[in-house]
Amino acid sequence: MENTSSKPKKQGGLFSKFAFAMGNMGHAAFYAALSNYFIIFVTSGLFVGLPKNIANKLIVLITTLIVVIRVVEIMIDPVLGNIVDNTRTKWGKFKPWILSGTIVSSVLLVVLFTGIFGLAEKNWILFAVLFVILFVILDVFYSFSDVSYWGMVPALSEDSDERGVYTALGNFTGSIGWNGLTIIVVPIVTWFTFAATGKHTEGPQGWVAFSVIIAALTVICMAITAFGTQEKDNVIRRASQKEKTTLKGVFTAIVKNDQILWASLAYFLYSLANVVTNGVLFYYFKFILDRSAEYAIVGVVATIVGFCTSPLYPILNKFIPRKVLFCLGQACMIVSYLIFIFFGSNMTLLVIGLALYNFTFAQLVTVLTLTDAIEYGQLKNGERNEAVTLSIRPMIDKLTGAFSNGLVSFIAITCGMTGAATAADMTAGNVHTFKSFAFYIPLVLAILALVVFVSKVKLTEKKHAEIVEELQRKLSEGQNDSDKTEEYAKNTGMTSLVAPASGKIMDVEEMPNVLSEFNGRGFAIRPQEGKIYAPFDGVVRFTFTTRHVIGLVSENGLEMIVHIGIGTVNMRGQGFISHYVDGQKVKAGELLMDFDRDLIVQNGYDDIVVCFFTQPGRIKEIPSVSSGEIVHGEKIADVEVNK
Template sequence: MSNATAVDGGVRKGKLGQRIAYACGNLGQSAFYNAMSTYFVVYVTSCLFSGVDKALAAKLIGVITSLVVIIRIAEIFIDPLLGNIVDNTTTKWGRFRPWQFIGGAVSAVLLAIVFSGMFGLVNVNTTLFIVLFVITFVVLDVFYSLRDISYWGMIPALSSDSHERSTYTSLGSFTGSIGYNGITIVVIPIVTYFSYMFTGKHAESQSGWTAFGIIVMLLGILTAWTVAFGTKESTSALRAKAQKNGNPLEAFKALFQNDQLLWVALSYLLYAIANVATTGVLLFLFKFVLDNPAAYSATGVIALVAGLIMAPLYPILNKRIPRRYLYIGGMISMIVAYVLLGLFSTNIVVVFIALVLFYVPGTLIQMTAILSLTDSIEYGQLKNGKRNEAVTLSVRPMLDKIGGALSNGITGFIAVAAGMTGSATAADMTPANIHTFEVCAFYVPLVLIVLSLLVFTFKVKISEKMHAEIVEQLEAKLTAGEVSDEEAKTVETVEAVNEKAKTLTE
């Protein structure tokens, strides 16, 4: 009896330690993503070219933001190939952990270099800076993608139990909210503090942004290596069969044959572009419109608290409310938020009310999209006779990358169009500047949110009920021998078949 208890306790302890290690990974990963998708362009527009002639600086900002958009959009087509590389990795560490170790370290170091202005090269030779920047950014983006894809793709390798998998997903989302929004809280204090330490002035400086980059780098390496050394991949027949699943050509083919995957992806993409584009310029709202940059940190607090509450609340709500309605309700909340931000951008009280309505539904929308994408795996399997897990799971990083790329371009465009660059202050803003900002930051994203809602409402059919029916059909085909074991032995069908066999024997 005591031995059994000890074994059970050891298993629970092992699971707890692995859960904590896995959860830590998205803390640094999300902080990294926010630093690159939001604050890198803020750094570029406000500080990177501060020592350059204003007219030339505007051109260079345009060049950098355009290059970022082009590079990141070009690289999204590489993500399924990177997923294929991860799937075919064979080491004594397993398939995913090596990419946490390597991808986490390389991408983090390169991020610090980018935030240093390539060690000040920008002030020495702008042409050489642009060339080296492109090379560095491409390598950074590839290794970040390897880390991101291997992180979320690792979940099936950690456990074959569906409940345990949902636990890992929830933990990753929970810590991701802390990492992403925590950066929003600390970015201004960090930049301001280190700028003052090195320059003696209470203003943003290159030294402050370099320090910020180094801090994000250290957090990125620490959390990636926590996953690499703190988790252990399981081995099973299911995983062995998944290893044989597809080549790069089949990876792209699977994406375009799964219509529900594409509709969910389109709806999420429209949301992601709107969301990241707005969060990318909220600092400009506080700095140039409200003339209260210190209050910007409260934005991160709102987002952080919303994520901490809504992440664990989502499964509870979803037991009573179909996720379709959670998604629609979240979208309506965001629409109201955008209307308030557009109409009352100079009223700080209304702005904070709007930000609550903006951030609270984020988890509802994102978790629904992730679960719908996951369920589309079985839908694609039933429709096409082929199960493509890794390829499907690589779609979400692709969508986030597209959103981040377009956000970089939008943020840079807004900064230049609204005159919010370099040493400009709130006193320099004209009504035309503020109107331009409102249109680009709130009204254009509002249109994207409405389109996202329409796509999801009228085109996305995959739901909990539909997914259950799909699993039943797959089970029936498997039982009848219409689908081979190689293709159809999913966790759900195996459990269903075993349950039926158990019932018959009883």
């Protein structure tokens, strides 16, 4: 039964949030093991019993297959997402895939770390065939778990602010899982190798033990998520099934929106540099510095810096534009590469370099820029592509991860860092080649990311505010509204319009300042409280990323904008809490938004709520209102919409 209550139900207690966050700690650890350390295992421990020439050929084959599989897998992600969306069980649609995806992929991770139970040394041709089959199955089930885990967030709470808490906690524990693996990988692999062979090396036995531990951790963490959270069955989740993101849709949106294009390119360059560096640091410590036991310091530094930079960003962004923060982060990254290249043998400087390397805001800035590009595209092309914001960064991460696997494998083979090789086997030529590929290429990529972002990304906070103001003016005049579907255009009839807020209602024609701002037909309400309710039965068509503008259409085709405050675009969503998702069906009087009136006033803006009709030409008679007090839900007029 659908929940149409006017008050949102808070689903998440502390344990629910804890349970969700625990899932990503295991999930991120699994991804790090698969993306970074499996390649290390392939190059150093998988083919130790074979002649070096055959082993190197197999390393090239396996890593090439991994790259190809992971690139192709990106294209089937929308299909997997669609399967999850259409799952119907008594346990919900996400939990079955979270558990089955985690269990299957974890078991197969261990199998691959065993070299398919030693088959690599007995029959490498059969091994290669089975490897492709098993890796594809592993990657598909991992993706099922990944898509379900993050897709579960809207099912846990209707409150966007609370969803933000779930997401932030997931990201936080994810960094612990990823960086924590960096801290424990060498001690675990070395200890279990010593226990099995008496040798202080990173042998196959140690890697198998490592994979078992990570697989068990992942299953336990995801089980906590599955049994410690509660999916909700309501209209929000069903509404989210109506629009699916396809690979074609993502690329179409990128091509049509130059700011998405340039921001994505800058992030791609940064991300590729980042994942390549993370992939080679183990080799750097083991073969160049001959300090593999101290590799844990990479994870320690990354964890400490991550704890500082994530909460620091919103504070700094209050005073420093995000473009400057992006440049600052990239400058730190560039300096870190110079330290790695010229002063890496000095441990004090190396630690400083690692700290600078992790002091970057590129990911946060990119996500915010892509989010703001939604309104940019709507103004420029008349199209609104919210789904791109959710899909493009993960897609880039998977692409760069795949390319990194190939490059890291190439570096290991070219520099002789395979099999039983040690730091003593490295020549000056090996060291020079390693630094050329491992640090010089990422250095160039980091510089290019900075150049692209500075020269091509124009979507600053100020520019976005101007775009939103222009867009809302066009919407108030019935322009730039091509995101309206044919279904809405065909709807006609009478709509019962009720007050979306409590307070003093006025016709906009009586308010010169409001009329000049919007040039539209409608009414305004001086609110008595910071709440917005649905003005009729219909659908929430869109919300600006600043959350101060809501676009709705009634079941009978009446289209209206609810604009909260004057100048509130500059608050960038601060103080606004939505209780719906775009595309959700709503009933008249249902709570849509909470907003902080005091915060609006403190920032020097007007808290007036303005409602105007975006297609006045289709309305038989524009309703006029008389000034007076009104309570939300109180009927204003019956409005008839024609074709």
